[in-house]
Amino acid sequence: MRLKNTDKAAALTFYLLIALAYCIAYAGSPDLSALIHAGDRYPYIGEDGAYVYPSSDGYDGQWYYHIAKDPLNVAHAKLIKEAPGYRYQRILYPLLSYLVALGDVSLLPYSMFAVNLASVLLSAHIFSKMVKGYALYPTFLAGVFTSTLLELAEPLWVMLCLAALYYLRQDRIWHSALAFTFAFLTKETTLYLLAPAVLYLSLRQRSRSLPLTLPFAVFGLWQLLLSTHFGKPPFLTSQRFGYTFLGLVDAFAQTDPLTKAFIVSCAVPLTVSVDIVRCKRFNLSSTILVFNTLAVASFHRGLFVDVFASSRILLPLAVASLYYLAETQDHRIHFFLFPQALASLALASYYVFKLVSLFIH
Numbered sequence: 001m002r003l004k005n006t007d008k009a010a011a012l013t014f015y016l017l018i019a020l021a022y023c024i025a026y027a028g029s030p031d032l033s034a035l036i037h038a039g040d041r042y043p044y045i046g047e048d049g050a051y052v053y054p055s056s057d058g059y060d061g062q063w064y065y066h067i068a069k070d071p072l073n074v075a076h077a078k079l080i081k082e083a084p085g086y087r088y089q090r091i092l093y094p095l096l097s098y099l100v101a102l103g104d105v106s107l108l109p110y111s112m113f114a115v116n117l118a119s120v121l122l123s124a125h126i127f128s129k130m131v132k133g134y135a136l137y138p139t140f141l142a143g144v145f146t147s148t149l150l151e152l153a154e155p156l157w158v159m160l161c162l163a164a165l166y167y168l169r170q171d172r173i174w175h176s177a178l179a180f181t182f183a184f185l186t187k188e189t190t191l192y193l194l195a196p197a198v199l200y201l202s203l204r205q206r207s208r209s210l211p212l213t214l215p216f217a218v219f220g221l222w223q224l225l226l227s228t229h230f231g232k233p234p235f236l237t238s239q240r241f242g243y244t245f246l247g248l249v250d251a252f253a254q255t256d257p258l259t260k261a262f263i264v265s266c267a268v269p270l271t272v273s274v275d276i277v278r279c280k281r282f283n284l285s286s287t288i289l290v291f292n293t294l295a296v297a298s299f300h301r302g303l304f305v306d307v308f309a310s311s312r313i314l315l316p317l318a319v320a321s322l323y324y325l326a327e328t329q330d331h332r333i334h335f336f337l338f339p340q341a342l343a344s345l346a347l348a349s350y351y352v353f354k355l356v357s358l359f360i361h
Helices: 005-027 032-036 060-070 085-087 092-100 103-126 143-147 156-168 173-184 188-204 204-229 246-255 257-265 267-279 286-298 307-313 315-328 331-360
Strands: none
Touching: 005 103, 005 331, 032 060, 032 103, 060 085, 060 092, 060 103, 060 143, 060 257, 085 204, 092 103, 092 156, 103 156, 103 331, 143 156, 143 307, 143 315, 143 331, 156 173, 156 188, 156 315, 173 204, 188 204, 188 286, 188 307, 188 315, 204 257, 246 257, 257 267, 257 307, 267 286, 267 315, 267 331, 286 315, 307 315, 307 331, 315 331
């Protein structure tokens, strides 16, 4: 089912209006550099004119912005105070933003937003070719929505992963391998989708799995190169896992209502995964779904610290759910995906309300 031009226009208008409302509500002007979330704790981030939030540590978008100023300069990246290698391994988004801005630092806030906006629309376009109806699901995934407003790499990552899964579905294995490679250079969480795909294909169709070793080879070489600059492979510096389900239970007890809703919605893919294992209904999409469900169940509670973090960490499971829905039309998955869209709309409504309240007062 082709994505209608009216749907694309509606999604584009929605994101533009909410981004402007967000900037005006929090920064007092429609300056898109407010989306970077540069904090005054790191004055070098905003020295090129980006809006700086007072009394703030900022958010992850400021690190992408910093890298994008000079993306091929490792010494420049080392100025990052918090895990510079871990940030720099996600090179594709800042590099692409730099190229779109033609190297003009003053244009980076706009090119970063443009890259994400294009990724959002392309994700919907790709998914529309995989499923009948529900083409806008990728557009309104909560993690995609929050990441677009925070100028993070997730929208680009989702688009690349959907492209890789689409090509895999079309048996265009080398195209899929290339998309997965770019996804790996965008976010290391590509592992959650690629590992179960390679595992399944190596057991069932070994010849199809061989090209998919390319992303692992490129990512491994990239990690080795980074280790020469940052001391050890950045991929090994993150701590994601704990005891199964304990992280979810602890997070549920301590976090905000919207994150609680995200955690509760994870019961849907968990139920589906239990049915898949019990009935031995393993195929490529179900294997990827089960793998990601188990991964989320084992995540450390710190990954669910707030609605922004939790919506982002659930994106691999959301992409796995989209692929499973496209392959099986199992409508139970809607009960996981639809709350994501509702959360995006709820956050959008809050930002509009905050803007309106400014004018009222």
